[in-house]
Amino acid sequence: MPFNDLIGHERPKAILKASILHDRVAHAYLFHGEDEIGKRLAAIRFAQAVNCDTDYGPGGPDACGTCQSCCQIEAHTHPDFRLIEPDQELANPQIKIEQVRELEQQIVYRPLTGRRKVCLIDDADRLTQGAANALLKTLEEPTAHSLFLLITSRPSALPATVRSRCQAIRFVPPARTQVEAALITRREMPPDDARFLAMATQSRIGQALKADVPTLRAQQDEFCRLTAPASLQSIATLLTTAEALHKSDRAPEALEWIAQWGRDLVLVGVGADPDALLNLERLADLQHAARGPQLGNLLDLLAEIETIQRSSARNLNLQMALENILLRLRDAVCAPAESRLP
């Protein structure tokens, strides 16, 4: 059954199914949670389940995935299903007010073939202010038979007026074991690769299903070499690496890997189960590096990286941020050695 395509998300699935079963589907939902964990798929499956032509079995409401309605929703050709998303080709992808106005003109009609007109707004936080305001009236007093599904990874970036008009459902990344199992069955991967991918993508199933293992492994090697205590010694190397990374637009990815390394260091430092480590193959390196730094410093550093990642979309000088992080990592890892100098 198509709802099962969705890996993890047991709670949202249960809520959505129950709402169909008891005929209490709200007029608007806000699916929020991290990027690429299956929110959009959940929304599409929900739209299919609401409009499915086949009677559902004992497993509760679900989409059959094979009837015409389900296929058309999947192919985005269903007459009662509309998808609005920001134009990715723009430098600053946004959902424009024209898109919302057009939607409003369509929403006044009764459903053509389905039971409900479903409107899926992906990356709803990309609604321009005008677009969000234009949507308010429709969201508040929707015509009968309409269902809005808003998806966002940054719910707080949405105007409070929009948020309050939707029923919010939180999505959390699926458990690592679930992602591993999915990778093994769907991508027919060896368990080792599956584990690595699930760890490296932090259980973001969407990313994990698309990611290329050799590329990720190469990246891991590259950044492990960068964060190895030996290469952290030279400030000049750090600065040139930071500059090179920034110029090739790889600063966000570098931050991600440094954060993962830092996380592993903390875990090794507190003596956690090695199974939770991403860089398991480099356990010896980690143990060696973890001897120096103080736990508090590392945790501060991780918090700092998180702040940078969050503000990276807002005109942040990524090169400087990256330099800063590398130098702080250097201070944390190499500090005791230096402090012994007179």
Added chain:
Amino acid sequence: MKLRITRDELLTALQRVQGVVEKRNTMPQLSNILLEAKPEGVDVTATDLEIGMRGLYKATVQEPGSVTLSARKVFEILKELPAGEVELTVGENNWATIRSGKSQFKIVGLPGSDYPALPSIEREGLTPLTGAGLLELIRKTLFAVGDNDARYILNGLLVTLISSEKKTTLRLVGTDGHRLALAEQDMALANGKDAAKEAPKEIKAIIPKKAAFEMRRLLEEGDGEPLIGFTKNLMIFRKSGLLLTSRLMEGNYPNYQQVIPKEKEQDKKVSVDRVELEGALRRVAVLSRDKTNAVKLTLASGKMTLFSSNPDFGEATEELAAQYKGETLTTGFNARYLLDVLGVMDGEAVSLQMDNPLSPCLVREPGNAGFTCVVMPIKV
């Protein structure tokens, strides 16, 4: 899929659907038409998801199948082809080939299964109407329907079908908030015994302007009486083998009956010659203010005076003979609104009734109780 069809037959089919095909191009299939070859002929379907049109056309089908092709391009090709037989074949990857004489066109197509299906329609339960009557009702109300109004419901035409044992009455209402037109007519007796047994029932639906427009176009082609019916979400219009479906609009139509003033309350009643008034309005409106088309209308015993002025150009005035008894009344109108009403009337005379200079004005035709129009005056 492979078929032979005369160029004129296919051209007629395409001409009919040109107005339906989506121009905004939100879904690529919607700028296409769906051709379905069946043993009995070829079905040509077009839809923009608001309205859909389907018709069966005579063709010799050698191999059944379906494909969707660009409506505009196929139309342009057929327009230029000489009369005669056209051969249409669809090959791999939905490439369609049109052959006629020595010309050959290869057109990119999309699979027919991707096309949004028109809901299947039963033939039962449709109400027969008189074509001329329906055409007149649409003509008399469509002008008042709003255009791109933010209150979306006003961009639709309210259709009320009242069927009882004895007769079927159809009432159409259009309004844009400034004027309102209501036309109703008794349609031909429902032919069939089943209808007689049914209890009187009233169906109310709001159809988009575009659907009314397409219905008018089909009715203007003449021949064949239309059938009309409503399902929960659709209006079905069938005429001589053609099927037009339109989605209904959701929402509450304003209470138009409240807007129409009672005849008793309107003691200022004037009757004038319709053609004379129309001509005079056109002339006087030339010098009215551009945006509002404001024309001042003064009623005095036995005459009506029209006056307009524009500070940039000058002023115009004209006097008409009118049947009016009562005290002098001065009011103003948007000339465009009055001209629209006068334009759809057929009678010789027209009557305007109002209570005071700012009350809604009831415009009617003496001898035609089925048509009522309300125009709001403006302050001048």
